Amino acid sequence: MGFVKGTASYVRFAVEGELPDNIWDFIADRITSFAFRDIDETYEEDSLGWVSVTNMFDTDFKYASYAAGNFVTLAMRFDERKVSASIVKKFVQKEEERIKKEKQIPKISRSMRVEIKERIQNELIRKALPMPSVFDLCWNLENSTLLFFSTNQKAQSMLEDLFKESFGLTLVQQIPYICAEHLLGEDEVDRLARITPDVFV
Amino acid sequence: MDLVDLIAEKRFLGQEFLTWLWWKSEERGGVVALPGEGDVVVVFEKHMLLEYGEGDSNESLVCRGLQTELQEARTGLVMGKKLEQARIKLAFNDYEWNFTMAAALMEFRNVKLPKTGGESGNENDPEEREGMVLERIYLFEELIRMVLGLFRIFLHLRVSPEWRDELLKVREWVNRAERA
Numbered sequence: 001m002g003f004v005k006g007t008a009s010y011v012r013f014a015v016e017g018e019l020p021d022n023i024w025d026f027i028a029d030r031i032t033s034f035a036f037r038d039i040d041e042t043y044e045e046d047s048l049g050w051v052s053v054t055n056m057f058d059t060d061f062k063y064a065s066y067a068a069g070n071f072v073t074l075a076m077r078f079d080e081r082k083v084s085a086s087i088v089k090k091f092v093q094k095e096e097e098r099i100k101k102e103k104q105i106p107k108i109s110r111s112m113r114v115e116i117k118e119r120i121q122n123e124l125i126r127k128a129l130p131m132p133s134v135f136d137l138c139w140n141l142e143n144s145t146l147l148f149f150s151t152n153q154k155a156q157s158m159l160e161d162l163f164k165e166s167f168g169l170t171l172v173q174q175i176p177y178i179c180a181e182h183l184l185g186e187d188e189v190d191r192l193a194r195i196t197p198d199v200f201v
Numbered sequence: 202m203d204l205v206d207l208i209a210e211k212r213f214l215g216q217e218f219l220t221w222l223w224w225k226s227e228e229r230g231g232v233v234a235l236p237g238e239g240d241v242v243v244v245f246e247k248h249m250l251l252e253y254g255e256g257d258s259n260e261s262l263v264c265r266g267l268q269t270e271l272q273e274a275r276t277g278l279v280m281g282k283k284l285e286q287a288r289i290k291l292a293f294n295d296y297e298w299n300f301t302m303a304a305a306l307m308e309f310r311n312v313k314l315p316k317t318g319g320e321s322g323n324e325n326d327p328e329e330r331e332g333m334v335l336e337r338i339y340l341f342e343e344l345i346r347m348v349l350g351l352f353r354i355f356l357h358l359r360v361s362p363e364w365r366d367e368l369l370k371v372r373e374w375v376n377r378a379e380r381a
Contacts, residue, residue, distance in 0.1 A: 071334075
């Protein structure tokens with residue numbers, strides 16, 4: 001959060017690739033195709049897609065447009081059903097005990113143990129409620145840069161994949177060395193490639 | 202080189218920049234001249250994180266306190282640690298930002314934007330909402346522009362023969378901390 005209100009944390013990406021001439025039609029079409037789909041009433045394990053930055057339930061941007069001047073403002077929403085390892089362990093052990101009693105066997109085979117774990121895990125995930133996470137972004141169409149309002153690396157990697165899938169464009173994180181290549185002249189970039197860490201004492 | 206290797210191998214570049222910026226800001230009492238823009242106030246305050254070593258042998262040191270109490274962080278530099286994160290106040294053109302810079306990846310964390318008059322608008326009005334969003338975007342990008350301007354000064358020096366002299370001055374400043 002933080003893009004629309006309050007304090008914010010963000011990183012910068014360069015957007016690489018060509019957009020078609022009818023930019024806004026293309027973007028509208030791609031956002032609709034990759035809009036977030038709710039999984040509350042299904043058994044799907046997770047869902048990833050675009051929502052409005054002002055309302056995570058607004059997937060068709062009825063209440064606020066994603067366009068602001070030459071910027072596209074979007075939020076990436078990821079809902080995931082998760083079960084903690086200790087809960088899985090507890091229910092697997094419980095099931096193993098039940099089977100041992102029912103079949104009157106002292107030990108459960110390795111293959112049966114794997115089968116039980118898989119079955120219990122699936123059952124628990126279906127019962128779990130999807131946990132939502134929302135991450136805002138602001139795409140500057142004029143200079144092909146993008147601010148992503150999270151420093152979480154897993155979220156950044158999901159963004160790179162979803163952005164590529166949605167718009168066919170590649171995001172390149174602007175770490176200091178890559179920024180430097182854009183800020184320096186050709187000769188200086190060659191010299192930059194050769195520098196090694198200096199000692200400041 | 203792919204991004205993962207670049208991040209690991211060139212991690213020092215952002216950290217050297219942040220350390221240099223600390224020295225640069227103290228050289229003129231919290232002001233750095235940005236060519237074509239004028240003076241920018243850059244003050245390091247309250248919170249710093251220093252790093253030493255890589256991978257498993259990585260050590261970090263967190264220093265908190267007011268500006269005058271950052272002596273411990275200076276001592277960290279004497280021990281060969283590098284500045285990885287710092288809370289900075291940056292002021293330019295009547296605007297003042299407070300933010301934490303994470304140097305290795307150039308992340309802007311907990312950015313507090315300058316106060317402007319546009320915050321009391323009606324959020325339900327689409328035009329006013331768009332105006333507010335555009336203003337925030339401008340302020341986020343302006344901070345980046347300033348930081349990249351400062352980074353450019355550092356880079357020009359870092360790849361030039363003048364870096365030797367600059368480095369001597371930074372070393373003298375670091376070593377003064379030891380004697381203080």
